[in-house]
Amino acid sequence: MTADAAIRAADTRAEARALSAAATTAGHAPSIHNTQPWRWRLTDNQLDLYLDHSRGLEVTDPDSRLAILSCGAALHHALVSLAAAGWHTLLARLPNPAHPDHLAQLRLDHRIPVIPTAIRHLQTIGLRHTDRRPTLAAPIDADKLHAIVAAVESAGAGLHLLRPDQVYDVASAADHAQRAEAEDIAWRAELGYWAGGTRPRGSGIPDAAIGDRAPQTTVPGRDFGHHGDLPISDAHENAAAFAILYGPEDDKLDWLRAGEALSAAWLTATELGLSVLPLSATIEVAVTRERMRGLLSGLGHPHLVLRFATNDPAGTAAPHTPRLPTEQVIERA
Numbered sequence: 001m002t003a004d005a006a007i008r009a010a011d012t013r014a015e016a017r018a019l020s021a022a023a024t025t026a027g028h029a030p031s032i033h034n035t036q037p038w039r040w041r042l043t044d045n046q047l048d049l050y051l052d053h054s055r056g057l058e059v060t061d062p063d064s065r066l067a068i069l070s071c072g073a074a075l076h077h078a079l080v081s082l083a084a085a086g087w088h089t090l091l092a093r094l095p096n097p098a099h100p101d102h103l104a105q106l107r108l109d110h111r112i113p114v115i116p117t118a119i120r121h122l123q124t125i126g127l128r129h130t131d132r133r134p135t136l137a138a139p140i141d142a143d144k145l146h147a148i149v150a151a152v153e154s155a156g157a158g159l160h161l162l163r164p165d166q167v168y169d170v171a172s173a174a175d176h177a178q179r180a181e182a183e184d185i186a187w188r189a190e191l192g193y194w195a196g197g198t199r200p201r202g203s204g205i206p207d208a209a210i211g212d213r214a215p216q217t218t219v220p221g222r223d224f225g226h227h228g229d230l231p232i233s234d235a236h237e238n239a240a241a242f243a244i245l246y247g248p249e250d251d252k253l254d255w256l257r258a259g260e261a262l263s264a265a266w267l268t269a270t271e272l273g274l275s276v277l278p279l280s281a282t283i284e285v286a287v288t289r290e291r292m293r294g295l296l297s298g299l300g301h302p303h304l305v306l307r308f309a310t311n312d313p314a315g316t317a318a319p320h321t322p323r324l325p326t327e328q329v330i331e332r333a
Contacts, residue, residue, distance in 0.1 A: 015108050018085045019047045022106070023330045025081035027323050028125050029263060031070035032061060032280060033194040034321045036203050036329065038071045043333040049075055049104040052329075055203065059190045060181070060284055065255045068103065069303060072259020073266075075104050076155065077125055080267070084122035088112045094253055103256055124267045131275050131318040132209070132221050135309030139239045144272045145308065151268040152245065157254075157261035158300060162242045166295050170242055170282065170305055171219040173292065177285040178220060195224045202324040209321055219279060219307065240309040244292055250301035258303035269308060279305040 023040040031037060039052040049071060056067050082089045088109045095105040145161060152159040162170065181187045194204040205224070219242065245262060247254035266276045282288040282305050292302035 015045045016042070018082060018087055018108065019045070019106070020330070020332075021085065022078040022081040023047060024326050025122070025125060026074040026078040027326065027329060028128070029070065029074035029077045030128070030130060030266065030278065031073065032057060032066040033191075034203055034205050035067070035070070035194060036074075036324050037064075037067040038074045039329055039331065041331045041333060045108055047078065047106040048102065049078075049106075051101040051103055053101070057190060057194070059184065059187045065250075065303070066280055066283065068252055068255040069259040069262065071103050072256040072261075073263040074259070075256065076260040076263035078106065079260075080118065080121045080125065080263075082106070082108070083112075083118040084114060086111050086114045093256055100252070103252075120271060121267050124270050128266055128270050129318060129320045130209070130277060132277060133318065135240050135275065135307075137239045138310040140241050140274065140308060140310055144269075144274060145241055145243075147272060148265050148268050148274075148308070151264040152261040155261035155264040156247075156257045157303070158246045159261075159265065159306075160244045160246060160296055160299055162244065162295065167219065167242050169291065169295060170279075173282045173288040174220050174279060174305075177281040177288040178222075180285050180287075181281065191224065202322045202328075205321060206319075208319045219305075221277070221279070222281065240307050243306050243308065244296060244302050245304040245306060246296055246300040246302050248300045254301065255303060262304060262306075265306070273311050275309050275311050277307040277309075279307060 019042055023042060026038065026040070027036065029036075029038075035055045035057065037052050037055040039050045041048040041050065051064060051067060051071055053064075056064055061067055079089060079091070088111070090107045090109045092105045094100075094103060096102045149159045149161070196205070196207055245258055245265070247258050262278070269276050282292050283302060289302060292305065296302060
């Protein structure tokens with residue numbers, strides 16, 4: 001082998017390692033009911049993201065809007081990993097109209113300097129988690145919320161912070177949505193499949209991440225149909241901030257970008273000492289999704305409701321949900 005050939009081979013191996021690490025990192029992204037509805041195809045210098053319908057929610061999410069949003073969060077995690085490894089990435093969203101489940105294609109372009117922000121984001125991915133417990137009464141600094149809004153906007157979406165009176169509208173809508181879903185036997189069966197138990201499959205929400213009783217909160221969190229093992233305090237969420245993640249359209253591209261923005265918002269919030277709780281019930285039901293659109297006053301289409309709160313520095317962190325083995329989500333060509 002010539003020296004040039006050896007260099008090219010070494011470069012190819014380095015690219016493959018970076019892409020493999022990115023797909024592995026993407027597996028830590030948040031997803032609806034921790035379904036992890038993504039599949040990656042890895043070649044020497046290219047990484048392709050696909051929607052995996054086998055881990056979709058046919059009743060809860062028939063249009064796959066929340067599954068695609070989840071894939072967008074995984075896509076952003078992958079981009080964070082590549083930036084932290086010093087790669088400039090060429091990204092094509094929805095690259096093949098003939099294959100609508102092909103959501104994104106990443107190709108490594110050239111090496112770039114690694115900035116501290118990229119390293120910090122990569123480290124934060126390992127810390128990020130969902131905590132469904134009530135929150136501290138400590139108010140959130142406005143500058144922190146503005147930083148999260150900026151992170152969302154940099155990812156191509158918008159974040160509308162809700163006024164206190166609008167939070168009651170969200171609470172009413174969330175209650176209506178959950179009651180409507182609970183009346184559907186098929187919906188209850190689907191939720192029961194993905195939530196509760198020990199979750200040996202590496203997906204879903206284990207009892208350890210579900211409260212041992214209903215929290216006393218203004219906006220009702222997800223009712224999983226049973227109580228889990230996560231201790232719930234008597235705290236309220238009076239100091240929490242609520243927001244609607246939105247985009248200009250209501251299509252696959254917007255859902256994907258909303259997921260990227262969710263990841264950007266969550267990583268920023270975690271670094272600022274804030275917790276994030278997605279409240280998807282109002283988006284899952286058409287009538288309440290339209291009510292959320294009304295709260296946006298013409299800004300765009302709602303993709304997710306989020307609760308931000310101050311972390312308890314002395315509190316015990318909620319457990320991380322399980323993750324699927326990489327061989328189940330990464331296909332190597």
